[in-house]
Amino acid sequence: MIEIKNIEKSFGESKILKGISTVFETGKTNLIIGQSGSGKTVLLKSLLGIHRPEVGTIEFDGRVYGSLDDEETRELRTEIGMVFQGSALFDSMTVAENVAFPLKMFTKDNKAKIKERVDFVLNRVALNDAHNKLPSEISGGMQKRVAIARAIVNKPKYLFCDEPNSGLDPNTATLIDNLIQEITQEYDITTVINTHDMNSVMEIGDNILFLKNGVKAWQGNKEEIFITDNEAVVDFVYSSNLFRKVREAYLKG
């Protein structure tokens, strides 16, 4: 579980996060949504420790980020898996080497054990025949799956995804969404996803945090988002005709 208490973050004169508090629960897919510039990325980067909030605390199962010593911070970071928007695969390494990287860096496993684990996670993301390919030789959807495999290979407690299905076709986007949700439940991890994709919101939103201008404007789940009368959420989520009609149909039963 990740608990955020009243965090504030500014860049120069501009205050991006204005006192956000929330809880991201274990075993659930927690989504952060909101318009561009609402503070989603800054919130995610604050959770990852890339940005340090000036006010407030972030607790990972009781461990307060920022008050840990170097070794504890390092240990916490090894419990975090991250899927970047552009996948961020190491382009000089093959798929298998990318996935094996966290194991080589942070475990004392021998080569056979590392290979066994890499084979297992690549099989889990349905990439059995891509071991020796370079990231440039595979499609965007496959790169995302490799990024997910790399993020989960060291059995993380926390999984963060920054727009995991941006730039993907609808089929692949749904596949990635489902994969993340399955992995979250299977390994009982705390997953936080930063997304613009309303399909993801409707499909896998166990817990949805809606940000507007750096404040928490609404929080709920994928069922509650259909019935909410929060104006900001309705304006944002149901800005397209399709989703408006889906909502109307849902409300009519």
Added chain:
Amino acid sequence: MLKEIFSKQTKWSVMRNLIFKEIDDLIIDSLGIVAFISFFVGGVVAIQTALNLTNPLIPKYLIGFATRQSVILEFAPTFISVIMAGKMGSFITSSIGTMRVTEQIDALEVMGVNSVNYLVFPKIIALLLYPFVIGISMFLGILGGWMAGVYGGFTSSVEFIDGAQRDFIPFHIAYAFIKTFIFAMLLATIPSFHGYYMKGGALEVGKASTVAFVWTSVCIILFNYILTQLLLGS
């Protein structure tokens, strides 16, 4: 940044492979161009010297002497380093800069890897072999001078070799390698700095590479002057 390079060391089994990769990318891959340039510039130095010796009273062994002095003291350590600021420097800046742009450095940091140590330390270790490259450059420069002098009909082999051995001061070799070592550290760190701290996209990677080349060259020339004054001027 300097403190970060040497703190929180990457696991040795991983670092060892990174060092070998950097030796391949930075040292082995540079040998061809260094050999080519050194051989022909050595030849040109010999020909230019020969063409300027118009007085018949000036002995021909000066061709070998001038070639040796030019190549060992300046051409190999300094000018090859300026050329390497372009080749190695832009490679280092663009490879690290691309990792920054594509969030690969963020990925390392999020995993808990000291990205500065992971990216820069192996380059510094690999460039400890840079004097080996300069040694080859010295040898090939003088060889190029000998071939151009002898086969171009400007001097005899005996005269050239006599000149190349005459009034030899062993400290000049030490001076050249001291300079080379300092230049190697500049070549590893300045381009890394520009790549690591760059912001923006692909265009900025190109700009950072250019800026890194300019600054590395400027620092090499300045340090060349300071070291020459310190080591030979007193």
